[in-house]
Amino acid sequence: xxxxxxxxxxxxxxxxxxxxxxxxxxxxxxxxxxxxxxxxxxxxxxxxxxxxxxxxxxxxxxxxxxxxxxxxxxxxxxxxxxxxxxxxxxxxxxxxxxxxxxxxxxxxxxxxxxxxxxxxxxxxxxxxxxxxxxxxxxxxxxxxxxxxxxxxxxxxxxxxxxxxxxxxxxxxxxxxxxxxxxxxxxxxxxxxxxxxxxxxxxxxxxxxxxxxxxxxxxxxxxxxxxxxxxxxxxxxxxxxxxxxxxxxxxxxxxxxxxxxxxxxxxxxxx
Amino acid sequence: xxxxxxxxxxxxxxxxxxxxxxxxxxxxxxxxxxxxxxxxxxxxxxxxxxxxxxxxxxxxxxxxxxxxxxxxxxxxxxxxxxxxxxxxxxxxxxxxxxxxxxxxxxxxxxxxxxxxxxxxxxxxxxxxxxxxxxxxxxxxxxxxxxxxxxxxxxxxxxxxxxxxxxxxxxxxxxxxxxxxxxxxxxxxxxxxxxxxxxxxxxxxxxxxxxxxxxxxxxxxxxxxxxxxxxxxxxxxxxxxxxxxxxxxxxxxxxxxxxxxxxxxxxxxxxxxxxxxxxxxxxxxxxxxxxxxxxxxxx
Numbered sequence: 001x002x003x004x005x006x007x008x009x010x011x012x013x014x015x016x017x018x019x020x021x022x023x024x025x026x027x028x029x030x031x032x033x034x035x036x037x038x039x040x041x042x043x044x045x046x047x048x049x050x051x052x053x054x055x056x057x058x059x060x061x062x063x064x065x066x067x068x069x070x071x072x073x074x075x076x077x078x079x080x081x082x083x084x085x086x087x088x089x090x091x092x093x094x095x096x097x098x099x100x101x102x103x104x105x106x107x108x109x110x111x112x113x114x115x116x117x118x119x120x121x122x123x124x125x126x127x128x129x130x131x132x133x134x135x136x137x138x139x140x141x142x143x144x145x146x147x148x149x150x151x152x153x154x155x156x157x158x159x160x161x162x163x164x165x166x167x168x169x170x171x172x173x174x175x176x177x178x179x180x181x182x183x184x185x186x187x188x189x190x191x192x193x194x195x196x197x198x199x200x201x202x203x204x205x206x207x208x209x210x211x212x213x214x215x216x217x218x219x220x221x222x223x224x225x226x227x228x229x230x231x232x233x234x235x236x237x238x239x240x241x242x243x244x245x246x247x248x249x250x251x252x253x254x255x256x257x258x259x260x261x262x263x264x265x266x267x268x269x270x
Numbered sequence: 271x272x273x274x275x276x277x278x279x280x281x282x283x284x285x286x287x288x289x290x291x292x293x294x295x296x297x298x299x300x301x302x303x304x305x306x307x308x309x310x311x312x313x314x315x316x317x318x319x320x321x322x323x324x325x326x327x328x329x330x331x332x333x334x335x336x337x338x339x340x341x342x343x344x345x346x347x348x349x350x351x352x353x354x355x356x357x358x359x360x361x362x363x364x365x366x367x368x369x370x371x372x373x374x375x376x377x378x379x380x381x382x383x384x385x386x387x388x389x390x391x392x393x394x395x396x397x398x399x400x401x402x403x404x405x406x407x408x409x410x411x412x413x414x415x416x417x418x419x420x421x422x423x424x425x426x427x428x429x430x431x432x433x434x435x436x437x438x439x440x441x442x443x444x445x446x447x448x449x450x451x452x453x454x455x456x457x458x459x460x461x462x463x464x465x466x467x468x469x470x471x472x473x474x475x476x477x478x479x480x481x482x483x484x485x486x487x488x489x490x491x492x493x494x495x496x497x498x499x500x501x502x503x504x505x506x507x508x509x510x511x512x513x514x515x516x517x518x519x520x521x522x523x524x525x526x527x528x529x530x531x532x533x534x535x536x537x538x539x540x541x542x543x544x545x546x547x548x549x550x551x552x553x554x555x556x557x558x559x560x561x562x563x564x565x566x567x568x
Contacts, residue, residue, distance in 0.1 A: 144402075163402060182400070201399070225373050225419040226401055226410055228338050233404040263397070 004034075004059050006052035008066035008087075014042025015090060016051065018064075019073040023081030023100065026059040069109055075102045078119065091128070094121045095135075097145065107151070111135070116164065118145040122238065126151035129173070132166050133159035142166070142183065148239045155192070158185045161202065167234070167241050177204045180264065184230070188240060199257045199264040205230075206268045207246075216256030221270055223250050271564045273533075275540025276547060278563050283434045283528070283549035286557030288317075288347045289354045290429030290519055291384065292327065292377025295366055296341035300329060306369035307342035310361045314346070315466045318486060322348040322357040323431060323517050325463030336375045337419070343377050345463045347431050347517045354426060355384045362420070363390050370415050376406075376424035387411070387420025430559050433516035433524035436474065436492065436548040437535055442510035444543030446470070449512045451538060452531035459530060461523040462516050474513040477552050489550070508545060521559050529566050 006021065017040040026034055035049035048054065056063075060081035064074065067087030075083040077096045085093075088106040097116045107125040113132045127149045132142035133156055141160035152170035159175070161183045171189035178197040186205040195210050204210075231247035240246055251267040271278040295310065297303035307326050314324035324346040335341035346361070348354035366374045367390055376386055391398040391409040399410040400422075407422040437452070439445035453469035456462065464470075479487035490496050491503040492511045504511070514531055518524035538544050549563055 184401070203399075203401070222416060224410075224417060225337050225339075226403070226408055226417075229336055229408070229419075230401070230403050232336075232338075263399070265399070 001058040002056040003061035003063050003084075004054070004056045005063040005065060006048070006054060008052060008064070008068060008071075009050075011066075011068040012041055012046070012051065012070060014044075015070045015072050016041050016046065017073050018071050018090075019076040021048070021062070022075055022078050023060050023062060023083070024079040026062075029059070031057060067106065069107070072109070075100075078102065088125070094119070097121065110154075113142060113145075113147050115140065116142045116145050116147070118143075118164075120146050120148075122148045122150075124150050126170070127153045127157075129154035129156050130159055131157040132161055132164070133157070140181065146237070148237060148241070150239070152189065158183065158202075161185070167237070167239060169240050177202065177264075180204075186241065188246070196257055196264060196266055198260045200261045201263045203264070204266045205251075206266065209268055210266065212254055212266065213257070215259040216254040216266055217258060219253040219255045219265075221250065221252050224253075224267070225249070227251070227267075271567060273536040273539075273567065276536045276544050278532070278567055279546060279548040280564055281549050282551050282563065283432070283561040284551035284554065284556045285430050285432040285434075285521075285524065285559035285561065287559075288323075288349060288429045288431035288517065289351045289426055290345060290347045290517070291354060291358060291381075291424050291426050292343055292345050293358070293362065293366075293386065293424060294330065294335060294341050294343050294375040294377045295369075296330075296335045296337050296339040296373045296375070297369070298339065298371035300340040300342075302369065302371055303340050303342045304329070306366050306372045307344050309365035309369065311344050311346075311465075312365070314357075314361075315471070317347075317349050317353075317431070321353060322346050323463070323465040324357075324361070325465045325469075325517075327460070327463060328457070336421075337373055339373070345377075345461070345517070345519070347429055347463075347465075349431075351382070351384070351426060358424070359385055359389060362386060363393070367393065367411070367413070367418050367420075373419040375421045378425035378427055381425035381427040383423035384426045386422060386424040387418075388422040390418075390420060391422075427519060429517065429519050430521050430524055431517040432557060433518060433528060433559070433561050434474075434513055434550050435528055435532055435563065436511055436513050436546075436550065437544065438492075438504065438508045438511050438546035438548060440507055440509055440543035440545060444538075445510040445512045448535045448538050448542065448544050449514060452514055452534045455530040455534040456514070456516070456527045459523070459527045461519040462527040463518075464514055464516055466513075466515055469514060471513045471515055472511075474511070474550055477556070492548075503548070505545070513550065521561075524559075524561060525566055528561055528563075532563070532567055 038045040069088040072090035091109040093112040101120040110128040134141040155173040166185040174192035180202040227249040234241040254266040311324040327343040330341035394411040411418040449470040474489040475486040
């Protein structure tokens with residue numbers, strides 16, 4: 001069986017809710033049944049075969065080709081299999097994902113991997129605001145899994161993040177790690193203003209010196225034993241983070257946010 | 271059966287089921303990992319009064335340890351799961367947490383998970399930090415030399431305790447030399463420990479005593495000074511008997527360790543005063559695991 005492939009015929013003017021097209025929901029359906037699924041497109045419904053050319057039949061391996069930035073909710077609540085996106089993805093990519101893997105060869109929009117529970121998301125491009133965050137009004141963002149962003153991320157990455165690992169090879173926007181409850185965010189590039197704003201617990205691991213607010217206090221330079229274990233866990237990832245030369249165990253440790261619980265840390269490579 | 275002039279008794283060692291776990295201690299260098307491991311496995315020769323039997327399994331190369339530092343693996347055995355968990359936690363807290371530069375990791379992933387550093391974290395008084403890395407939960411506890419890193423849990427497995435053999439020699443120095451040779455070889459085997467001092471025990475016991483309060487007492491049948499006044503198991507030329515007790519994760523592990531140990535003793539042979547190899551058993555009433563000496567050496 002070859003991978004189930006959806007190739008966009010023509011980009012739509014309105015946004016498309018792609019949440020019905022996940023591995024677990026398509027399992028056992030024929031191509032005709034899949035083609036007949038109706039997707040919400042703005043205020044109207046759109047059959048899958050009206051938007052996509054469909055080929056292949058393996059519902060555990062899904063490809064979306066010619067993807068564009070209005071395809072929202074791709075791989076929402078994904079429980080198994082893999083989804084590969086050629087092109088950009090819209091908002092809420094891999095929202096609530098529970099297992100499996102998602103790869104995007106393009107850029108992704110707002111709220112990617114928001115409230116993600118487990119699995120692996122790789123973006124070979126940039127990500128918008130609220131990556132791995134909680135939905136508005138909710139208190140828990142990403143709860144597990146790994147996110148790799150090879151480009152830059154927008155503001156509020158990891159907002160309300162509860163657990164898991166967010167790896168950013170590029171730069172992070174303002175409020176990175178804001179209101180974070182726990183987990184690890186690693187940023188190789190630069191970070192914006194208000195880093196770790198209202199952060200309760202968790203770790204921000206940085207390769208470059210940040211501009212920290214007055215509510216993060218310097219705890220000195222240290223060699224931390226958990227860092228080699230953390231880097232070793234990245235070894236099999238398709239990322240710069242897997243490169244052993246990027247690993248370190250000597251850091252400057254800043255504790256904060258003292259305006260909150262003050263149990264979080266910003267670790268800066270020395 | 272006679273090997274190099276040493277008679278192998280047609281008897282068996284009797285062992286019993288235990289619960290076991292392995293912990294890996296690392297430190298800045300092997301010296302400090304060993305110090306911590308020795309402390310953790312101290313006063314753990316016999317479950318009769320120590321609560322557990324523990325020993326150092328082997329030294330680990332940095333490439334074998336989770337944090338890439340020199341390490342030592344230790345095995346801990348107890349009669350029950352609760353007892354094992356209590357001993358592990360107490361020893362980890364008092365002997366590893368306290369030891370400079372140490373870190374503590376699970377040595378067995380499978381089996382029921384029991385607390386390793388899970389409760390030690392409270393020493394951090396709220397400053398402790400949890401990290402879940404590659405599916406494993408770690409605790410970083412701030413301490414005065416930096417951070418104590420510990421895995422939250424380790425695996426508990428069914429194991430076997432009380433494998434043994436007796437070395438009967440013409441003199442005490444010869445018995446000890448033979449046991450030392452055996453221990454050198456047995457320490458090369460994985461998954462086993464010899465929990466007594468230096469791996470050797472000179473006070474083997476029998477079940478029961480003339481004193482009702484005691485459950486075990488000296489094995490008078492093998493005490494050379496009692497040859498004339500008790501129902502002895504010793505021939506006139508035997509002047510000293512020493513025992514090696516083995517705990518292992520499986521019966522097969524003990525089989526292999528007993529084989530290399532007995533072979534090392536026999537290599538010294540009758541020329542060095544070694545006359546017999548025997549074993550401690552209690553008529554099959556003590557435990558379900560029987561290690562027949564002649565089968566092991568066949």
